[in-house]
Amino acid sequence: LLTSGADEYWPLTSWVAQDNKVPNKVVLLVDGKETDTKEFTLTAEEWAALSGTQAPNSGSSSGGGSGSTTYAITVDSSKNGDVTISSKSASKGRTVTITVKPDDGYELDELTVTDKNGDTVKMKKVSDTKYTFTMPASKVTVEADFVKVVDASEDLPFADVAEDAYYYDAVAWALDEGITGGTSATTFSPNASCTRAQTVTFLWRAAGSPAPKSSVNPFTDVSADAYYYNAVLWAVEQGITVGTSATTFSPDATVTRAQNVTFLWRWAKSPATKQVNNFTDVAADAYYYGAVAWAAEEGITGGTSATTFSPNADCTRAQIVTFLYRYLAD
Structure with a gap:
C-alpha cells in the first residue's frame, strides 16, 4: 500500500500499468471522474517487489529513477503441497524467500532452486517451512516434492512383517499408497516371488495408475480383461519393457532382480551414472549394467x-516394494 493522504491508502494490486512502463503516476477515479493525481519515482525492481508481479519494461525505470534488471522466478506446480515465493521476479543479489506448506499427511521431501542452465542455487533453511536464496543474474525455477508421512508406530495388519524388518516402512508405504495389499488380510508374503505382471502393476500404481494413450495391444498373452492390462500398455508406452518377444509379455513369468531394477531405471529415463561396478556377477555388456549401477548409486539396492548383485535371482515382494519406496518416498 502507498498513502495518498493522511488516512487514505491505495492497494498496488488495483493499479494498472499503461504504455508498457513502470508506473510513476496514480490517478484516482471516483464514479469515472478524476479526483486526485499522485506522481512518484518507482524503479522496476521496486515495482516488482511491491506489486509481486513482473514489471512492464522491467529493464528500465520511469520518472527519472535508476533502473535494474530483474529476472523471473518460476515455481513448478507441485502435488500434495503449496509453494509460494516472496516475489515473482528479482534482481541479482536480492534475497528471495520460499515458503512451503505440505498438505495434511505429507511432508517436504526435496526443495531445489535451479538457474537457467540447470545448475543448483544454494539455499538457506530458515525454518521447516521457510527457505531463502540469493538471486543470481538469471531466471530461476523452484521445485518442491512432497511425500506421504509414514507412521511406523501404526501396526501393520500383516503377521509376517516384523517391525524390525528392513522392508517394514516400505510395506507400510506401499499399503498406504494403494500400490499393493497383502496376499491375505493378515499376510504380506514378503519372501514370495513376483511375476512380471505384478511388477509392472506396482510401477503403474506408483505412477498414479495413468490411462495408456493407446489401446493397441501387441501381446497375445495379455487379455483386455486382465487386471494388469492397462499397466502393461502403459509400461510399453513408457519404454519400461518391450516384452519377452514382439508378441508376448509373459505376465506369469517370475521377475528377476535384474529385470526389476531395469524397469525402474527405464522409468527414470535411463540416467547415466558414475558409479563403479563392484559386482562381479554384472558384466559390462549386460543389458542391466547401467540399471544396476544407477540403483546402487541411488541407494535403491x-x-x-x-561383491554380488544376483541379477538372475527371483525378486521378492519385499525387495520390489523396498526398491520402489527408496526411489520414490525415502
Whole structure:
C-alpha cells in the first residue's frame, strides 16, 4: 500500500500499468471522474517487489529513477503441497524467500532452486517451512516434492512383517499408497516371488495408475480383461519393457532382480551414472549394467553382498516394494 493522504491508502494490486512502463503516476477515479493525481519515482525492481508481479519494461525505470534488471522466478506446480515465493521476479543479489506448506499427511521431501542452465542455487533453511536464496543474474525455477508421512508406530495388519524388518516402512508405504495389499488380510508374503505382471502393476500404481494413450495391444498373452492390462500398455508406452518377444509379455513369468531394477531405471529415463561396478556377477555388456549401477548409486539396492548383485535371482515382494519406496518416498 502507498498513502495518498493522511488516512487514505491505495492497494498496488488495483493499479494498472499503461504504455508498457513502470508506473510513476496514480490517478484516482471516483464514479469515472478524476479526483486526485499522485506522481512518484518507482524503479522496476521496486515495482516488482511491491506489486509481486513482473514489471512492464522491467529493464528500465520511469520518472527519472535508476533502473535494474530483474529476472523471473518460476515455481513448478507441485502435488500434495503449496509453494509460494516472496516475489515473482528479482534482481541479482536480492534475497528471495520460499515458503512451503505440505498438505495434511505429507511432508517436504526435496526443495531445489535451479538457474537457467540447470545448475543448483544454494539455499538457506530458515525454518521447516521457510527457505531463502540469493538471486543470481538469471531466471530461476523452484521445485518442491512432497511425500506421504509414514507412521511406523501404526501396526501393520500383516503377521509376517516384523517391525524390525528392513522392508517394514516400505510395506507400510506401499499399503498406504494403494500400490499393493497383502496376499491375505493378515499376510504380506514378503519372501514370495513376483511375476512380471505384478511388477509392472506396482510401477503403474506408483505412477498414479495413468490411462495408456493407446489401446493397441501387441501381446497375445495379455487379455483386455486382465487386471494388469492397462499397466502393461502403459509400461510399453513408457519404454519400461518391450516384452519377452514382439508378441508376448509373459505376465506369469517370475521377475528377476535384474529385470526389476531395469524397469525402474527405464522409468527414470535411463540416467547415466558414475558409479563403479563392484559386482562381479554384472558384466559390462549386460543389458542391466547401467540399471544396476544407477540403483546402487541411488541407494535403491546394495546388492546381495558386497561383491554380488544376483541379477538372475527371483525378486521378492519385499525387495520390489523396498526398491520402489527408496526411489520414490525415502
